[in-house]
Amino acid sequence: MPRWGMVIDLDKCFACQSCTAACRMENNTAVAGPDQAEMGRAVLWNEVLPFLEGEYPNVTATLVPRPCQHCDNPPCIKVCPVKATFLDEEGIVEVDYQRCIGCRMCTVACPYEIRYFNWYAPTWPEPLTAHLNPDTETAPRPAGVVEKCTFCIQRRRKAEQQALAEGRPFTATDYIPACVQTCTGHARYFGDLDDPNSLVSKLAHSPRAMRLLEELGTQPKVYYLKQG
Amino acid sequence: MSLTDLWVAFYDTAGPGGAVVMIVLLGGCLVYWRLTRWIINGGKHDRPHDTHA
Amino acid sequence: MHPYNQNEALILKPVRRIGMADKFLWAFLGGIFLVGLGLYVRQLVLGLGVTGMNRPTYWGVYITNFVFFIGLAHSGTFISAILRVAGQSWRSPLTRAAEAITLFSLPFGVMAILADMGRPERLLNILFYGRYQSALLWDFTAVGLYFLSSILFMYFSLLPDIALMRDRLTDIPRWQQRMYEILAIGWQGTPAQFHRLERVLDGMAIFMTMLVVTVHTVVSWVFGMTLQPGWHTALIGPFFLLGAILSGTCAVVIVLALLRKAYNLEKVLPLRLFNSLRKLLITFTLGWLYMMIAEYLTAGYGNMTEEMHVINSKFSGEYATLFWLMWIFVFFVPLLVFVFKGKNNIGWMVFASILVNIGMWIERFIVIVPTEIFPRLLHHLGEGSYMPTYTEIILTASFFAGMALLYAIFTRLFPIVPIWETADKSVEELLAEGGQADAAAGSSVPAAAVPGAAD
Numbered sequence: 001m002p003r004w005g006m007v008i009d010l011d012k013c014f015a016c017q018s019c020t021a022a023c024r025m026e027n028n029t030a031v032a033g034p035d036q037a038e039m040g041r042a043v044l045w046n047e048v049l050p051f052l053e054g055e056y057p058n059v060t061a062t063l064v065p066r067p068c069q070h071c072d073n074p075p076c077i078k079v080c081p082v083k084a085t086f087l088d089e090e091g092i093v094e095v096d097y098q099r100c101i102g103c104r105m106c107t108v109a110c111p112y113e114i115r116y117f118n119w120y121a122p123t124w125p126e127p128l129t130a131h132l133n134p135d136t137e138t139a140p141r142p143a144g145v146v147e148k149c150t151f152c153i154q155r156r157r158k159a160e161q162q163a164l165a166e167g168r169p170f171t172a173t174d175y176i177p178a179c180v181q182t183c184t185g186h187a188r189y190f191g192d193l194d195d196p197n198s199l200v201s202k203l204a205h206s207p208r209a210m211r212l213l214e215e216l217g218t219q220p221k222v223y224y225l226k227q228g
Numbered sequence: 229m230s231l232t233d234l235w236v237a238f239y240d241t242a243g244p245g246g247a248v249v250m251i252v253l254l255g256g257c258l259v260y261w262r263l264t265r266w267i268i269n270g271g272k273h274d275r276p277h278d279t280h281a
Numbered sequence: 282m283h284p285y286n287q288n289e290a291l292i293l294k295p296v297r298r299i300g301m302a303d304k305f306l307w308a309f310l311g312g313i314f315l316v317g318l319g320l321y322v323r324q325l326v327l328g329l330g331v332t333g334m335n336r337p338t339y340w341g342v343y344i345t346n347f348v349f350f351i352g353l354a355h356s357g358t359f360i361s362a363i364l365r366v367a368g369q370s371w372r373s374p375l376t377r378a379a380e381a382i383t384l385f386s387l388p389f390g391v392m393a394i395l396a397d398m399g400r401p402e403r404l405l406n407i408l409f410y411g412r413y414q415s416a417l418l419w420d421f422t423a424v425g426l427y428f429l430s431s432i433l434f435m436y437f438s439l440l441p442d443i444a445l446m447r448d449r450l451t452d453i454p455r456w457q458q459r460m461y462e463i464l465a466i467g468w469q470g471t472p473a474q475f476h477r478l479e480r481v482l483d484g485m486a487i488f489m490t491m492l493v494v495t496v497h498t499v500v501s502w503v504f505g506m507t508l509q510p511g512w513h514t515a516l517i518g519p520f521f522l523l524g525a526i527l528s529g530t531c532a533v534v535i536v537l538a539l540l541r542k543a544y545n546l547e548k549v550l551p552l553r554l555f556n557s558l559r560k561l562l563i564t565f566t567l568g569w570l571y572m573m574i575a576e577y578l579t580a581g582y583g584n585m586t587e588e589m590h591v592i593n594s595k596f597s598g599e600y601a602t603l604f605w606l607m608w609i610f611v612f613f614v615p616l617l618v619f620v621f622k623g624k625n626n627i628g629w630m631v632f633a634s635i636l637v638n639i640g641m642w643i644e645r646f647i648v649i650v651p652t653e654i655f656p657r658l659l660h661h662l663g664e665g666s667y668m669p670t671y672t673e674i675i676l677t678a679s680f681f682a683g684m685a686l687l688y689a690i691f692t693r694l695f696p697i698v699p700i701w702e703t704a705d706k707s708v709e710e711l712l713a714e715g716g717q718a719d720a721a722a723g724s725s726v727p728a729a730a731v732p733g734a735a736d
Contacts, residue, residue, distance in 0.1 A: 040335035040665065049658065066658075073232075075508055081245070081417035082403075082410040101406050102329070102399015104339040105417055109507040113337055113656045117399065119330035143328035144399025213657060216508055245411025245418045253425050260433045263481050267437065268466055270473035 002172045002192035003091040004151055005221035006180070007203040008065055011228070012187035015063035019179035019188065020046050023067075025131060026152060026178035028138045030122030043116040045149040046179050062227060065188070067179060068093060068114045068149035069212065069220030076106040076115065085146070091193075091221060092151050102144040111213055112220075115148045151190070152177035172198060193221060282470040283445045284704030284711055288549045292696045295544040296446065297453065299693050310686035317679020320672050321396055329399055331672045338653045338667040343397035345645045346677055348521070349528070350390035350684075351424060351500050352641065355493055356529025357383025357431065361438070362489035365482070371557050373702045374549055378540060379533045380435045381697070385687040386532075387428045389680040396676055416499070416506045423499040427492050434485050436464075437478060441701035444468040457694070475708050497525045504648070510587035511652035514580070520572045527565040527611075528641035531634035534558055536688070538631045540697055549698045555630050559623045562634075566616045573612075590655040599666075600651045603643055610640025 023029070023046040032042045051062040070093050077085050077093060084100040087093050107115040121143040124132070132140070137154035141147050152175075159175035172192035180188040191200040200223075203209065208225040286292070324331050334341045360379035364372040395401050411418050447461040468474060501521035504512040514520075534555065541550050580588045595604040618633035654665035691697075701708065 036330070039333075040337070041330070042336075079415050079417070079506065081412055081415040081421075082406040083412050084406075084410075099403070099406055099410060100400065101403045102401075103397070103417060104399065105415070105503070107336070107339045108509065108653060111508050111657050113659055116336060117339060118328070119334070120328040142400075143330070146399075245413040245415070246408035247411075248413055249408060249411060249418065249422050249425065252422050253429060256426055256429050260429070263433075264437075264466070267440075267474060267477045267481055268468060270471060270475075270477040272473075 001089050001194075003194040003221070004070065004156075004172075005091070005191070005193035005200050005204060005223065006067065006070075006151070006177075007189040007200050007209070007223045007225065009187045009189075009203075009225040010062065010064065011225065012185040013063065013065060013183075014185055015048050015050075015065075016184050017048050018182045018184050019065055019067075020044055020048060022178040022182035023149070026133055026138065026155075027150075028122075028133050028140050029116075029147070030118065030120075030140065031124050031128060033125075036119070041119050043118075043147070045114075045116070045147070064212075064224065065179070066112065066114065066212070067177075067222060068151070069112055069218065069222045070149075070151060072219035072221060073217060075109045075111060075216075075218060079105045079109045081105065090156075092153055092156075093148075094150060094153065095145075095147055097141050097145050097147065100145040102146065104146065107146055111216055111218065115146055117146050118143045152179075282472075283441065283448065284470075284701050284706065284708060286700045286704040288698075288703070289445075289449075289700055291546065292549060292698045292700050293446070293450070295692055296694065296696055297450065303689070303693060306689055307686060310682045310689065313682035314679045314686060317676045317682070320675050320679075324396070324672055325401070329397075331670060333667055333669045333673060335667070337656050337659060337665045338650060340397070340649055340653065341667055342646070342669045342673040342677060343393050345642065345649055346393035346680055347390050347397070348500055348645045348649075349642050350386045350393060350680065352497060352521070352525030352528050352645070353386040353532050353638075354383040354390065354427070354431070354529065355497060355522075355525040356533045357381065358427075358434075358489050358493045359526050359529055360533055361434065362486040362493065365486040366490055369557075370707075371554065374698050375533065375537065375554060376702065377435070377438060377695075377699045378536055378697050380431065380438065381688055381691050382529070382532055382536060383431045384435055385684045385691070387424070387431065388687075389684050391424065391428075392683075393680060416503045419499045420503060423492070423496045427496045430485065430489055430492060434482070434489060437481060437485070438699060438702070439695060440465065440468050440478065441470060441475070442696050442699060444470060445700055446696075460694075472712055476712055479708060479712075494522060497522045504652075509652050510585070510655070510657065511580070511591040511648070514576060516572065516576050516579075520576060523565065523568050523572055524641055524644060527562070527569055528638050530558060530562055530565060531637040531641075534562070534630050534634040535638070538627050540692065541627075544692070544697070546698060549703060552625055552627065555627055556624060559619055559630060562623075562637075563616070563619045566612060566619065566637075570612055587655070587657050591651050594651050594655060595647060599654070600647060604647055607640050607643040607647055610636045611644060612640075615640075 024044075027045060029043045029045060036042070046065060046067045049064045049066050051064060053060045053062075070091060072087075072091065074087060074093050077083075077087055080086070081103065082099055082101055084096045085093065085106050086096075102117070104117055107113075107117055118141050122140045135154050135158075137157065155175045155177065160170045163170035163174060172195060176190045180190040189200050189203060191198040193201050193204060195201055203225065204223045206225060209223045210226055211220045211223055213220075332341065332343070357380035360372050361376040365376075395404070398404065407418065407421055411421075413419075443461050444465040447458070447465045450458070450461070498518035498521065501517040505514065505517040507513060537550055537554065537558075541547050577592065581592055594600050615633040615637050618629050618636075622629040623633065650667055654667065656665070659665070704711075706714075
């Protein structure tokens with residue numbers, strides 16, 4: 001069983017946010033619109049967070065793309081009353097949209113704030129409706145349920161089926177999420193953390209590797225390679 | 229399996245939570261039903277020799 | 282047999298007629314509740330977006346109401362169960378009025394949760410797929426059991442008085458008589474029945490005491506079991522528990538004063554009850570101070586970054602106004618009023634109690650929202666703001682209106698002061714006398730106490 005993980009090289013990332021855009025197109029996240037976004041209701045499964053220190057002109061900026069961290073010890077799944085969110089065998093934290101009761105306990109439990117809630121039924125401005133991903137697994141979610149980055153789990157399923165159809169074994173390099181595929185700076189890597197020969201595994205052990213909020217013990221599977 | 233693995237496994241399974249809730253609430257109903265009957269039946273089934281105090 | 286109570290007619294008087302004033306009051310309260318219901322239906326159709334909640338403030342006014350109303354419920358159990366276990370017999374006239382607060386605040390606590398759910402039609406998923414690892418399941422169980430037990434505790438304490446009304450009240454509408462007949466389930470007031478009833482109430486009082494501690498602690502653990510700064514503190518259980526008992530006891534003071542005035546019950550709800558409650562309230566207010574100091578001194582001294590963002594926003598930031606208003610309403614003014622003005626003065630007691638409850642509502646809000654506004658990763662972005670919308674405000678008003686409505690109707694159907702528990706001789710004494718006394722008293726009831734004669 002692969003244990004899916006991601007590595008993001010902060011030296012290579014220049015915060016173009018194509019990953020954020022690609023994720024939206026791939027996963028059919030709703031467009032909140034300027035008013036709702038102003039209120040804080042934008043749904044961005046992948047978000048680029050600016051961490052700025054100091055005062056102009058002595059500012060240090062660290063720009064961190066932040067997908068779901070797919071923790072190995074997720075605080076979010078512990079608190080779900082109906083197991084609508086759970087850790088699958090390959091390490092992906094999934095959400096069952098049919099079962100979610102919308103209590104939002106998981107959203108407040110996540111220390112990374114990576115979970116989003118559908119405050120209204122999703123809508124898209126006219127031109128974008130023509131570009132919705134037809135994959136049923138990324139079908140727009142109804143109002144009242146929680147959603148979040150799934151490491152593009154629909155691509156994993158497609159890759160597994162492809163491998164099956166072609167009569168070859170499914171390997172961990174057969175699928176990558178949309179953000180990794182799109183990254184302009186080739187800063188994102190994805191693969192099996194349990195395979196010592198995989199790129200992500202080697203990078204995760206690099207001296208530059210770090211994880212967000214590591215002290216909390218959530219054991220996130222998204223590693224960042226520090227700048228410099 | 230380390231303690232951490234055990235802990236994670238515990239937190240990942242869907243427990244029989246609904247069953248526990250139902251047992252507690254229905255059990256409570258049962259207990260209170262029996263208590264009500266017990267209260268109302270106070271003194272109703274005295275055996276004959278009890279009345280000759 | 283009904284234990285003789287010289288004030289029986291006085292206590293039964295409110296039950297004997299429903300006037301125009303009542304109908305206006307019920308229509309008014311019912312109207313507010315229906316407006317709330319209408320707005321809730323609108324929310325069901327459009328989605329929770331009609332509220333002011335957002336990311337990161339996923340929980341707002343509805344959850345505040347949930348915690349507040351469950352907290353109010355502790356009033357009844359405290360007065361009737363905990364004080365019973367402590368042998369405080371002065372509380373007898375208060376017990377039913379206090380338990381009624383419990384009974385009618387719990388449903389609205391639950392309604393607040395339902396209002397907050399994204400997909401309320403999937404509520405039963407909690408039973409089908411429930412995970413006991415989740416604090417919400419503990420909540421469901423504890424609050425459910427508490428509600429069930431409160432209904433039964435109230436019902437058992439009500440039984441002798443229902444039977445009294447069945448036997449005494451002859452000039453009430455037929456449906457009402459029938460209701461008492463059914464609800465009295467054959468209670469005859471025999472010594473054996475009273476004996477068993479007292480034993481059950483003693484046992485339930487102990488159980489309810491344990492339940493009260495469990496329920497509000499478990500409610501607090503919905504917050505405490507997360508890793509969020511300000512929530513993840515071992516003190517949160519006792520903190521919420523004390524807050525609940527404080528706001529609940531103040532609610533009892535308010536309700537008591539209202540009942541005295543509305544139903545002319547000054548004789549059976551004397552001033553000394555307020556004085557006894559006053560002493561308790563001084564203790565609880567000081568207890569609240571202790572909790573606040575313990576929490577903020579500990580967190581502030583540690584000076585951990587994430588904690589300090591939340592603490593600073595409360596002490597001197599965006600939430601400072603609300604925070605210090607809370608202190609004024611819950612502590613500074615009420616303590617001074619209780620200590621210096623409250624003795625023998627119902628007006629001041631009620632004033633302070635109302636302030637406390639407003640302040641406690643703010644306290645629940647202050648616990649919930651600032652922590653969400655400053656999440657660990659995002660706090661530096663200065664993101665996060667929360668402004669409740671009219672939907673949330675009106676729904677809150679409708680919860681209070683609904684609770685008041687149910688309470689008001691209850692007082693017209695059942696005597697709000699327990700007649701049998703405030704009888705001239707206590708049930709223990711009567712049982713000791715072998716049940717002879719009440720049989721004799723039952724046959725020599727003065728004319729003034731005969732229903733209908735005093736009207």
